[in-house]
Amino acid sequence: xxxxxxxxxxxxxxxxxxxxxxxxxxxxxxxxxxxxxxxxxxxxxxxxxxxxxxxxxxxxxxxxxxxxxxxxxxxxxxxxxxxxxxxxxxxxxxxxxxxxxxxxxxxxxxxxxxxxxxxxxxxxxxxxxxxxxxxxxxxxxxxxxxxxxxxxxxxxxxxxxxxxxxxxxxxxxxxxxxxxxxxxxxxxxxxxxxxxxxxxxxxxxxxxxxxxxxxxxxxxxxxxxxxxxxxxxxxxxxxxxxxxxxxxxxxxxxxxxxxxxxxxxxxxxxxxxxxxxxxxxxxxxxxxxxxxxxxxxxxxxxxxxxxxxxxxxxxxxxxxxxxxxxxxxxxxxxxxxxxxxxxxxxxxxxxxxxxxxxxxxxxxxxxxxxxxxxxxxxxxxxxxxxxxxxxxxxxxxxxxxxxxxxxxxxxxxxxxxxxxxxxxxxxxxxxxxxxxxxxxxxxxxxxxxxxxxxxxxxxxxxxxxxxxxxxxxxxxxxxxxxxxxxxxxxxxxxxxxxxxxxxxxxxxxxxxxxxxxxxxxxxxxxxxxxxxxxxxxxxxxxxxxxxxxxxxxxxxxxxxxxxxxxxxxxxxxxxxxxxxxxxxxxxxxxxxxxxxxxxxxxxxxxxxxxxxxxxxxxxxxxxxxxxxxxxxxxxxxxxxxxxxxxxxxxxxxxxxxxxxxxxxxxxxxxxxxxx
Numbered sequence: 001x002x003x004x005x006x007x008x009x010x011x012x013x014x015x016x017x018x019x020x021x022x023x024x025x026x027x028x029x030x031x032x033x034x035x036x037x038x039x040x041x042x043x044x045x046x047x048x049x050x051x052x053x054x055x056x057x058x059x060x061x062x063x064x065x066x067x068x069x070x071x072x073x074x075x076x077x078x079x080x081x082x083x084x085x086x087x088x089x090x091x092x093x094x095x096x097x098x099x100x101x102x103x104x105x106x107x108x109x110x111x112x113x114x115x116x117x118x119x120x121x122x123x124x125x126x127x128x129x130x131x132x133x134x135x136x137x138x139x140x141x142x143x144x145x146x147x148x149x150x151x152x153x154x155x156x157x158x159x160x161x162x163x164x165x166x167x168x169x170x171x172x173x174x175x176x177x178x179x180x181x182x183x184x185x186x187x188x189x190x191x192x193x194x195x196x197x198x199x200x201x202x203x204x205x206x207x208x209x210x211x212x213x214x215x216x217x218x219x220x221x222x223x224x225x226x227x228x229x230x231x232x233x234x235x236x237x238x239x240x241x242x243x244x245x246x247x248x249x250x251x252x253x254x255x256x257x258x259x260x261x262x263x264x265x266x267x268x269x270x271x272x273x274x275x276x277x278x279x280x281x282x283x284x285x286x287x288x289x290x291x292x293x294x295x296x297x298x299x300x301x302x303x304x305x306x307x308x309x310x311x312x313x314x315x316x317x318x319x320x321x322x323x324x325x326x327x328x329x330x331x332x333x334x335x336x337x338x339x340x341x342x343x344x345x346x347x348x349x350x351x352x353x354x355x356x357x358x359x360x361x362x363x364x365x366x367x368x369x370x371x372x373x374x375x376x377x378x379x380x381x382x383x384x385x386x387x388x389x390x391x392x393x394x395x396x397x398x399x400x401x402x403x404x405x406x407x408x409x410x411x412x413x414x415x416x417x418x419x420x421x422x423x424x425x426x427x428x429x430x431x432x433x434x435x436x437x438x439x440x441x442x443x444x445x446x447x448x449x450x451x452x453x454x455x456x457x458x459x460x461x462x463x464x465x466x467x468x469x470x471x472x473x474x475x476x477x478x479x480x481x482x483x484x485x486x487x488x489x490x491x492x493x494x495x496x497x498x499x500x501x502x503x504x505x506x507x508x509x510x511x512x513x514x515x516x517x518x519x520x521x522x523x524x525x526x527x528x529x530x531x532x533x534x535x536x537x538x539x540x541x542x543x544x545x546x547x548x549x550x551x552x553x554x555x556x557x558x559x560x561x562x563x564x565x566x567x568x569x570x571x572x573x574x575x576x577x578x579x580x581x582x583x584x585x586x587x588x589x590x591x592x593x594x595x596x597x598x599x600x601x602x603x604x605x606x607x608x609x610x611x612x613x614x615x616x617x618x619x620x621x622x623x624x625x626x627x628x629x630x631x632x633x634x635x636x637x638x639x640x641x642x643x644x645x646x647x648x649x650x651x652x653x654x655x656x657x658x659x660x661x662x663x664x665x666x667x668x669x670x671x672x673x674x675x
Contacts, residue, residue: 516542
């Protein structure tokens with residue numbers, strides 16, 4: 001048996017080295033070897049022939065000959081499947097080495113010099129479509145991140161779709177919000193690769209965005225970010241890192257980013273965000289209750305997962321990054337006293353227990369009389385309801401008492417006087433030219449201070465904490481007039497985030513827009529928004545949802561804020577070039593369609609500089625023998641990723657056929673006429 005056959009047989013005894021289709025995970029083996037993995041070395045030592053070949057005896061100690069092992073794999077084209085063999089035939093190499101043999105493009109975290117382009121076309125693309133996401137080494141990136149030409153511009157308002165002319169730049173409004181006078185004021189929805197779209201925003205929006213909220217792919221088997229390799233964790237982190245770095249540049253100095261994630265990647269994402277934003281720039285992590293431990297979830301063994309995390313970071317100054325937030329709360333029983341004559345001077349105030357006051361208001365002389373009339377449970381419920389109503393209706397007269405924290409010298413004098421006169425309310429001036437009230441040495445805290453207007457209703461509240469369990473996640477499927485099976489977030493969640501982190505007319509960005517919840521809520525709350533999405537959701541697209549919002553959508557937060565419709569947004573796309581061929585390849589159903597696309601690619605597309613077209617043609621029969629997925633993968637890989645979309649620098653290049661309308665919109669967006 002040949003040595004490589006012996007090696008293959010031995011490695012296949014380890015399940016972690018074997019893919020679902022029975023093939024060895026070849027580059028996992030190489031990676032394990034490069035990292036002196038103990039399991040791999042042990043496996044090799046278990047075979048006499050392999051031990052003799054790949055180990056050196058140094059004074060009685062066997063030393064793994066890593067270089068020899070890796071060279072053997074490469075020189076023998078070891079473990080090459082049919083596709084890898086085909087790529088070798090057509091010469092898909094860099095500097096004389098086949099791409100998959102180059103360590104510098106291995107998906108190892110952290111890897112500073114890689115960019116994950118991450119293009120997908122529809123939500124249902126899953127694990128078998130591994131080629132939709134591609135790692136590019138730094139030396140392969142020359143124009144990838146340049147600003148792109150904009151196309152398909154249109155504006156939507158209450159009258160529907162209209163022809164777009166120029167962006168709005170309101171100097172007075174921009175002055176009020178502390179931004180340069182020539183800043184765009186329009187709401188924007190941008191369709192295209194979000195990494196490239198973010199880089200295209202830099203010239204216009206660097207240092208101008210107040211809030212970024214993203215609900216990125218969670219890197220689970222159930223979402224649309226899927227890899228069929230052993231490094232999907234590293235791939236995901238690279239994907240996130242590339243986008244977070246440019247997102248940070250877009251934030252104003254006290255701008256805030258909220259990133260929602262589940263437990264699988266939460267810890268790793270926090271470490272990544274610590275490195276990008278700074279560990280000291282994090283705010284308390286929010287835990288959001290997203291479901292209840294019921295239904296199908298309880299079938300699974302172990303803990304039932306009912307929550308997600310939201311990581312919160314501030315770009316610069318943390319002091320005023322977030323405003324105070326409030327949530328509804330029940331009546332607090334320590335507010336148990338009521339002043340019967342609040343309008344009189346405080347020295348004459350008559351104070352009674354609120355429970356005694358409530359019993360009399362119910363028409364009873366005592367609690368015993370109330371309990372005699374009803375069973376104990378009914379009586380208690382009646383009393384508690386009456387107390388809550390009294391507290392709400394007489395919030396300026398109902399109070400609790402508490403001991404002051406670190407009292408001033410004047411406060412200490414007041415406490416002393418109050419204790420000496422326990423039956424009287426003592427007044428002392430406070431720092432706001434008002435009055436503190438003391439009884440028996442304790443401060444009075446009025447129930448009115450607990451009341452806030454939430455969703456149009458005055459209710460008792462408590463300060464917003466880092467645990468949010470009060471938001472409903474039921475009946476989300478049709479919110480906004482669009483449906484999304486997985487991952488849709490309630491408008492109430494975005495309303496809370498926007499309320500505590502922005503003011504009206506601030507800019508809100510979401511570059512994983514999905515069905516458009518962030519933009520829909522920002523629109524209703526009079527914030528300017530930028531939404532970026534590359535997936536095509538058809539009738540459930542964000543632009544459809546925003547048209548519904550303009551037309552007075554009544555779902556979500558609409559009722560609580562009395563939404564009446566109106567407003568507008570501008571729809572834009574990044575102008576495709578090679579991306580057009582990728583879309584065609586993805587949709588192809590058979591080899592004949594792919595061959596026709598290849599013929600067109602030879603004439604019109606930009607191919608990777610490593611591609612040898614002559615060899616591609618010579619080995620076309622080998623190409624035909626590959627399965628359809630591998631054929632698609634190959635055609636996508638040989639396209640130059642620097643030319644996925646038309647770069648701004650090519651706006652006037654005849655080869656890209658930019659229309660006069662595209663030139664007008666693009667120049668206006670980047671303010672080229674003013675340069």
